Amino acid sequence: MMPLPGRFLTSVLVRRDGDLFLFDSGEGTQVSMKMLNLKWKKISAVFISHMHADHVTGLPGILMLSSQVDRTEPLYIVGPQKLRDYVESSRRILDMYINYEIRFIPVETGVVFSGDGFTIQAFPLIHTKPCYGYALVEERRKGEFFPEKAEALGIPRGKLWGMLQNGGTVELEDGRIIDSSMVMGEARDGRKISYVTDTAYFESIADYVHDSDILFCEGMFEKALAATAREKRHMTSYEAGLVARDSCSRILCLQHYSPRYSDKELKILERDAKEVFPDTVLTKDRMTFAVPLKD
C-alpha cells in the first residue's frame, strides 16, 4: 500500500506462451517492466482487483508504454466498473497517446477472459470496496500418444491414428475395437496461477484457488495482528498459509506487506506462514518464477 526503498506497489505479471497478463498495476509497474528488460510485444490483458490507488495508479503508464510496441490486437482491461471511468478520465484529462483499442470487461464472478487452452476466472474477495481475486486455469491437456503401442496393436498409420489421438474409438478390419486409452497416456492437468489481494481471510478462498501451482496471496500482517488485519479487511501471513494449505497449492508467494515491516522484519511474516505451509516464499520486486508443465 505504500512504497519503501526497493518496494514498489502491487503487481504480478504472468507470461504464458505469447501472452502477457498483468494483475494489478501499482505505481512504478512500468519502471519494473523496463528493469526486467523483457522482450515484450504486448500485454494481452490487465486484471485489476479493486479501485485503490496502490493497485491502479501505474496503469496509465502501462497504457502509454504499450503504445511504444507494435500491436494490432486490442488490450483487454478487466476490473470493477469504476476502472472504466478511471481509464476514460485519465485518457481525457492527460491526453494520453494510445494507438490501439482498449476493451473493457466488467469483472464478475466466473470466467472473465479466455484463450487457447486456458481461462481466467474471477472470484469475490472481502475488502473495504468491491474486490476480486483471479485465477489463470489451464484446461486439461490430452494424454501423450504412444506410437509404439499403436504399432504393436497393428493399427495402420494415418486416419485411424488421428482418430485415436483425438480421443475416439476405432474398429479395425479384423473386427477389434480400439479405444484411445489403449494408445494414449492419461490426460494431463493444466497449470493454475492464482492472485489474491486485498481481502480479509475467509475459508472459501481456498476453494477458489484450489490446486494452484503458484498462489500469490497477500500476507500483510503478522499473526499477532490478526484483529488489526480483520478490521482493515486484510490478511495475516498465517491466514495466507491456511489458504495455501487448505487449497492444496504447491507454492505460496506472499505479497502486499505492511510498510510497518522493514525488509529484515519480513521474516516474521514468512515464519508465521511456514507454521502451516512450509513452501512459502517472501516475494520481492521483480522476482521471477517458472511454472513447468506437470509432466
Place this chain on the structure above:
Amino acid sequence: MMPLPGRFLTSVLVRRDGDLFLFDSGEGTQVSMKMLNLKWKKISAVFISHMHADHVTGLPGILMLSSQVDRTEPLYIVGPQKLRDYVESSRRILDMYINYEIRFIPVETGVVFSGDGFTIQAFPLIHTKPCYGYALVEERRKGEFFPEKAEALGIPRGKLWGMLQNGGTVELEDGRIIDSSMVMGEARDGRKISYVTDTAYFESIADYVHDSDILFCEGMFEKALAATAREKRHMTSYEAGLVARDSCSRILCLQHYSPRYSDKELKILERDAKEVFPDTVLTKDRMTFAVPLKD
C-alpha cells in the same frame, strides 16, 4: 517521458527552510521520496507544469503519502485547470484517504504562491498543451549589521540600533544624523531556482529565469535533432545551454532526456550544452544540490 531502468519520471523537490516544494510529480516520485529517506513532515505546495501523464501520475501517490505524516496546514496544488479535475476524479474514483485540506490554485503568469521572504512565479512555455515554467525567487535580504561600526559612531545600544537595523535613520543627542547604510552592509540578493519543462526553445525563457542560481531545464535531444525537438515542442540540450548563458544563471541542470539515449549516450547532451554553457550538470534520479546564501 518514458522510464528506463534507473530513470524515473520527472520531478524536482526543493527544500527551503521548513518548506518542501514539489515541481511535477511523474510516476515513481513517492518511491524516490522514500529512497531519499528525508525527515519530512509535509510538502507545502506542488507545482505542475502541464497535464501530460509523465508529469502528474505520481501525484495521487504523493497525496496519499502526505496523509501518513502529521500536518494541519493545507496542501496547495498549482497547475492548469485540468489538474483540479484530475485530482478530484482520482479522489472520487480511487477513494483516496486524504486527511488534510487541498487548495487548488490555477496557474497563470505571475506570482502563484508566496511565503516569508520568497515568491514562486509562473511563466508560459510553448508545448503541445498549456504549460508553465516556475521560478522560486527569494526577496533581497537586508545587509549585515556591524555592531562595531555602531559603537565606533557612539550610537547607544537599544532602540536606536533596532531602528538602524530596520533601515531607518536616527538623530543622536549631539545632533548627528546616522543613516542605516553607515552601520549596515549592502542588501544581499536572494536565491533563485528555476524549473523549465516541457517546451520548445524561445528567447524569452532566458528573461523569465534570469539570474538563476540553479536552472533545471529540459534538454531532451542532441543539437543535431533540433528540428525534431522543435516539431515535438521540446528543446535540445544546446538550446538549454543558450537559456542558461543568456539568463546569466550559475548552474544548468539538464533533465527530461529522451529515452533514445542510454545512460552512456547522455554525454552527447552534456557536450552540446557545455558548448555554450560549461557549468552544466547531467542530473540523475535523486541527485541533490545545495544552494548556499550568496554571502
